[in-house]
Amino acid sequence: MADKRCGCTGIRCCLLCENRPKEIAAAKPSIQEEIWTYCAICRKAWSEFDPEQGMDHCSSHNGKYIEFNGITIIKDFVSLPEECCIITEIDKMPWKSSQSGRRKQDFGPKVNFKKQKLKTGTFSGLPPLSESIVPRMNAVEPLKSFHPVEQCHLEYVPERGSAIDPHFDDRWLWGERLVTLNLLSDSFLHFHYTQENDEAIRPKVRVPMPRRSLIVVSGDARYRWMHSIPRNAITSRRVAITYRELSEEFREGGKRYELGDMVLGIARTYQGQVVE
Ligand SMILES: O=C(O)CCC(=O)C(=O)O
Numbered sequence: 001m002a003d004k005r006c007g008c009t010g011i012r013c014c015l016l017c018e019n020r021p022k023e024i025a026a027a028k029p030s031i032q033e034e035i036w037t038y039c040a041i042c043r044k045a046w047s048e049f050d051p052e053q054g055m056d057h058c059s060s061h062n063g064k065y066i067e068f069n070g071i072t073i074i075k076d077f078v079s080l081p082e083e084c085c086i087i088t089e090i091d092k093m094p095w096k097s098s099q100s101g102r103r104k105q106d107f108g109p110k111v112n113f114k115k116q117k118l119k120t121g122t123f124s125g126l127p128p129l130s131e132s133i134v135p136r137m138n139a140v141e142p143l144k145s146f147h148p149v150e151q152c153h154l155e156y157v158p159e160r161g162s163a164i165d166p167h168f169d170d171r172w173l174w175g176e177r178l179v180t181l182n183l184l185s186d187s188f189l190h191f192h193y194t195q196e197n198d199e200a201i202r203p204k205v206r207v208p209m210p211r212r213s214l215i216v217v218s219g220d221a222r223y224r225w226m227h228s229i230p231r232n233a234i235t236s237r238r239v240a241i242t243y244r245e246l247s248e249e250f251r252e253g254g255k256r257y258e259l260g261d262m263v264l265g266i267a268r269t270y271q272g273q274v275v276e
């Protein structure tokens, strides 16, 4: 049973509910992990790299490296005054408690991923604050043809132990690029290699997300590695705006193009209110 003070259900927990007696402790396997830190300049993940020492020059890392494909980071995507305006707009809208100490606001069609069903009835478009952000994304090379149809705001705070467990984002409805605007504090997006092998030490890659940067996840980072935000990556309030595009099936030439086109038409009105 979920604790009423938070939005956790099932095996998930946050700092507000984790002391309730249940099966959580047993559900967490202890896996040996080897930690690598991603450098946005040379696009490799390094065994010895402290981003605190400066992320702008490759001389700040050392040791061994592994290739890590599918990440683009655009620093200073919004300015400090813009960030302030965006947060003010966001905080005028209602937040809803979610799993693992997060709060959320959703703008998008209602989706049942298990049954692969989509309802557009309550979707009124992306919110007005994105009307100027989306064209700015389209001006950068990897996002030229990026047409988001879903926007999700997640709020993380240390007081609630906010986090998100390792997962893959859906691939039936959502397309290759996941695009996140990281606001209010620096953080790390963690990537977990998924190939099942109990003998091996599993690699984990930490990708630094500077405050006010845009992070694009695609390719191997999207499809071969799970991603997460652990509690210790949240040092003060963080708000993430994640944009998602349609998969091929819902785009021109795909078998559900008509439905996809309708969803895109709604998204582009930029009149959206939070979906319950
Ligand atoms: O907070 C983030 O940057 C990641 C959120 C995420 O992975 C998701 O909403 O699927």
Ligand SMILES: [Fe+2]
Pocket: 167, 168, 169, 227
């Ligand atoms: Fe995700």
